[in-house]
Amino acid sequence: MILDYGSGNLRSAQKAFATTGEEVVITSDFKVGVEAAGLVVPGVGAFQRCMQGLKAVKGDEIIRIRVAAGQPTWGICVGMQILFTRGTERSFDHNSQDLQQGVGVWQGSIEKLQAPILPHMGWNTVSPPVDSKLFGGIENESFYFVHSYAAKSADVGQITWSEYGDRFVSAIEDGSVTATQFHPEKSGRAGLALIENWVAEL
């Protein structure tokens, strides 16, 4: 199940998750979102725009209910960032204190990367923990990133690190909640293998 809360390329995410043979539905329905066996929260635009879109379909509530119930949920790119308590990215139009607050599954803020060339765009390596289930059987592969902001620290679950200017959190596995700063649906066969690993645990 993929949560639809704004425009964007949800189709390639749908096709990538469908390679597992599972039925993949794009939805913004509250009940369907809460009850799905697995829910993917893609990222749309900047942090504040993402929160605005999410709130419009009560996506923040869907995520909180699922996390409390231990239902598998995967945030991708900005969909990972909004799982933290706070975003610092400025928005073009709607800057508000309210929309700087994330869903708050994890403590921490999303900060700008310190690198001469931004966005961090392209294929980069990851350093997952040895017993990671998400990265199980996937070694020495690169994944596709597009972002200028990231979590630079986190004190939850299993953390995968990457480096671009700074060291940043590129994936989190925290019980039923998974998050990747990179796009598995755009990371070729390595990304599909990751999706396969996640779906196998549903």
Added chain:
Amino acid sequence: MTLSIRIIPCLDVENGRVVKGVNFRNLVDAGDPVEMAGLYDSEGADELTFLDISASSSGRATTLDIVRRTAEQVFIPLTVGGGIKSAADVDALLRAGADKVSINTAAILRPKLIAEIAKAFGSQVLVLSVDAQRAKTKSGFEVTTHGGRTGTGQDALEWVGEACELGIGEILLNSMDADGTQSGYDLEMIRAVRRICSVPIIASGGAGKLDDFSLALVAGADALLAASAFHFGRLSIGQVKDYLAAAGYCVRQPSIQ
């Protein structure tokens, strides 16, 4: 740095056919963009770019269908350019399965389009395509429109600076003088743009030999686009990556098949 250099084949599509690819090797239907996209993906392309050069609206509809079919099979980033005039055009392409769009002529005619697209979809979806040629402007580079056929008199570097302010995710820097010649990228142009902009630069136009690629990286490019060199079988993506890896650059060599 652990970020890989991106190697990007570019497919010029006209009315559903790849037009530079007539001599492309190993393909029964040499001009089918979806088939070529799949082949480049399996050869290790890091992204794909479709440039729609169709003049007609039916040609554009065909391109949407090609994007749709490609996105069902190829799970690497896909950029689509050509004829985009509005945020609605961008929306249709993203919904069909494109990840990024490149704009050129429409943005020069109406720069606000950049801000409109960035606001609606985020600047990361927006690739500013700059078709520049040597001319007597302030920097010595002039930006052109309509696939290089129309000079604007506008200085290319000033245009890049303005576009960066409006919110672009990267620059596709195409040298009209070098395009199709396979005699090397315009290194001076890459250096000049690198000095004034902090978004990634995709070098385009002129790639023909292996050392062309590394020279563009030294000049400041972050990604390397080529069409003729790959289509006509002169070089393979694997050869370019092996060469760059031997020269000490980080390239993606996927092992999962």
